[in-house]
Amino acid sequence: MSNSILDNSSLFSLLYNWRKKIIIISFLAAVIAAIASLFITNKYKSEVILFPTMNLSTGKALLNEYNDFLEIGEEEELEHMMQILQSNDIFNRVVDKFDLLNHYEIDTNNELYFVDLMKEYQGNIKSEITKYSSIKISVLDTDPQMAADIANEISSLIDTVMNNLQKNMAQQGYESLIRDRDYVLSEIKVLEDSIVKIRALGINDYESQAEVLNEQWAVAKIKNNHAAATAIEKKLELLSKYGGQYSALRDDLVHSRGRLNYVLKKLNEHKLTAQEQLEHKFIVNAAVPDLKKSYPIRWLIVVTTAFSTTLFLIVLIAFKEQLKQIKQR
Numbered sequence: 001m002s003n004s005i006l007d008n009s010s011l012f013s014l015l016y017n018w019r020k021k022i023i024i025i026s027f028l029a030a031v032i033a034a035i036a037s038l039f040i041t042n043k044y045k046s047e048v049i050l051f052p053t054m055n056l057s058t059g060k061a062l063l064n065e066y067n068d069f070l071e072i073g074e075e076e077e078l079e080h081m082m083q084i085l086q087s088n089d090i091f092n093r094v095v096d097k098f099d100l101l102n103h104y105e106i107d108t109n110n111e112l113y114f115v116d117l118m119k120e121y122q123g124n125i126k127s128e129i130t131k132y133s134s135i136k137i138s139v140l141d142t143d144p145q146m147a148a149d150i151a152n153e154i155s156s157l158i159d160t161v162m163n164n165l166q167k168n169m170a171q172q173g174y175e176s177l178i179r180d181r182d183y184v185l186s187e188i189k190v191l192e193d194s195i196v197k198i199r200a201l202g203i204n205d206y207e208s209q210a211e212v213l214n215e216q217w218a219v220a221k222i223k224n225n226h227a228a229a230t231a232i233e234k235k236l237e238l239l240s241k242y243g244g245q246y247s248a249l250r251d252d253l254v255h256s257r258g259r260l261n262y263v264l265k266k267l268n269e270h271k272l273t274a275q276e277q278l279e280h281k282f283i284v285n286a287a288v289p290d291l292k293k294s295y296p297i298r299w300l301i302v303v304t305t306a307f308s309t310t311l312f313l314i315v316l317i318a319f320k321e322q323l324k325q326i327k328q329r
Contacts, residue, residue: 018317026310033305044144045294046287048137048155052077053280078129081158085127090157098150134284144289151287162280174270177263184260191253198246
C-alpha cells in the first residue's frame with residue numbers, strides 16, 4: 001500500500017513531524033528516571049570464587065592411598081556443592097547469624113513474612129557454576145562489609161554442613177560396624193575352639209597328613225608290616241571322619257579373619273570421618289568489601305528509560321496514524 005505507515009518514507013516523514021514531542025517526552029522521562037534512581041538504595045557486591053575438592057570422607061581420604069583428597073572435584077562435586085549452597089541448613093544459619101529479618105526490615109507481623117525473607121535472600125544471594133568449573137557466590141547488600149561477611153560465611157558453612165552430614169552417616173555406620181565386628185569376633189572364637197578340639201584328636205593339617213599316612217600305609221603293606229598298617233589305617237579312619245570338618249572350619253576361619261580385617265579397616269575410616277574434619281573446597285578469591293556500588297546502575301536506568309519511551313512513542317504514533325487512515329477510508 002502506497003499510503004501505509006509501514007512505508008519507509010511515510011514513517012520517516014511521520015517521525016520527523018513528531019520529532020520535537022518525541023525528543024521532549026523522552027528527555028523528560030530520562031530526567032524523571034534519573035531523579036527516581038537517586039531514591040534507589042545503593043547496593044554493594046562481594047564475591048567468593050572457589051573450587052570443590054573430591055567428595056571424599058575424611059577416613060577414606062586419609063586411609064585410601066588410591067584417592068587424593070587434594071584433587072579438585074569435577075562435575076559431580078560441583079552439583080553436590082550447589083545443592084549444599086541451596087540447602088535450608090545454610091539459609092537458616094546465615095539468616096540467624098546476620099539477623100537478616102531485621103537487616104532486610106522484614107515485617108514479621110505479616111503472615112507471609114517468610115516468603116518476603118526468601119525473596120530478599122534469593123534476590124541478594126546467588127550461587128552459580130562458572131564456565132571455568134568453579135563456583136561463584138555473589139552477595140548484594142547495602143553495607144559493603146556485610147556483603148563480604150555473608151559471602152565468606154557461606155563459603156565457610158560449606159565445610160560445616162558437609163562435615164556434619166558425613167559425621168552423622170559415619171556415626172551410624174560406625175555403630176553398625178561395631179556390631180558386625182563383635183559378631184565376626186564371636187564367630188572366629190567358635191571356629192577356633194572347634195578347630196582346637198579336632199586338633200586334640202591329632203588332626204593338624206588334613207591334606208599333608210593324609211598324603212603322609214597314605215604313603216606310610218603303602219610302605220607298610222609292601223613290607224607286610226601288618227601291625228604298622230593297622231595302626232595307620234586307624235589314623236586314616238580318624239582323619240577321614242574329621243578331616244572334612246577340619247578343612248571346612250579352617251576355610252571358614254580364613255574367610256572370617258579376612259572379613260574381620262575389612263570391618264576393622266572400615267571402622268578406622270568411619271572413626272576418622274566422625275572425629276576429624278577436612279576442607280571440601282579451595283578458595284581462589286575470598287570476599288572483600290567493595291566500596292564501589294554495583295546497584296543501581298543509574299546511567300543504564302536513564303538510557304533504558306529514554307530508549308523505551310522513544311520506542312513506545314513511535315509505536316503509539318504509528319498506531320494512531322493507522323487508526324486515522326482507517327477512519328478516512
